[in-house]
Amino acid sequence: MKIAIASDHGGFRLKKQVAAYLQENGYSYQDFGTLSDEAVDYPDFALSAAQAVAGGEYALAILCCGTGVGVSIAANKVPGIRAANCSDPFSARLSREHNDANVLTLGERVLGCGLALEVLAAFLQGRYLGGRHACRVEKIREIEVKFLGRGEADR
Ligand code: RB5
Numbered sequence: 001m002k003i004a005i006a007s008d009h010g011g012f013r014l015k016k017q018v019a020a021y022l023q024e025n026g027y028s029y030q031d032f033g034t035l036s037d038e039a040v041d042y043p044d045f046a047l048s049a050a051q052a053v054a055g056g057e058y059a060l061a062i063l064c065c066g067t068g069v070g071v072s073i074a075a076n077k078v079p080g081i082r083a084a085n086c087s088d089p090f091s092a093r094l095s096r097e098h099n100d101a102n103v104l105t106l107g108e109r110v111l112g113c114g115l116a117l118e119v120l121a122a123f124l125q126g127r128y129l130g131g132r133h134a135c136r137v138e139k140i141r142e143i144e145v146k147f148l149g150r151g152e153a154d155r
Pocket of ligand 1: 011065
């Protein structure tokens with residue numbers, strides 16, 4: 001399973017911890033930047049990693065910013081992305097099991113490194129359950145289709 005990781009400057013140090021965790025636990029990952037703590041715009045990096053997941057090249061993405069909120073909002077604009085901003089392992093696991101989340105977002109200024117890595121582990125261990133959740137995830141996809149269609153008609 002290939003994993004995309006990305007951050008802005010506000011999540012840069014946490015992204016390094018995420019990379020180390022993935023390395024130590026045998027996950028294959030690609031870093032989509034940013035590559036320093038110089039100030040950048042989080043949508044640019046969220047977009048690169050989210051597109052890599054939506055295009056099918058990567059199974060999951062882990063995105064970090066100061067709160068996890070900005071990268072989550074940006075990633076969720078990419079059709080096919082279901083990004084979950086999680087601060088606890090329970091939500092992270094259920095985001096996979098119930099929501100089929102394909103992106104986890106984490107806030108460096110919110111979470112200590114220990115908790116952030118527990119949230120990450122729970123997300124990676126979670127498996128989508130399908131069943132009664134499938135029609136709900138399908139309804140999310142239908143919302144995308146509805147508004148993508150309207151966007152094209154407006155142009
Ligand atoms: C950067 O200062 C900060 O706004 C960003 O990392 C993130 O928290 C946005 O949601």
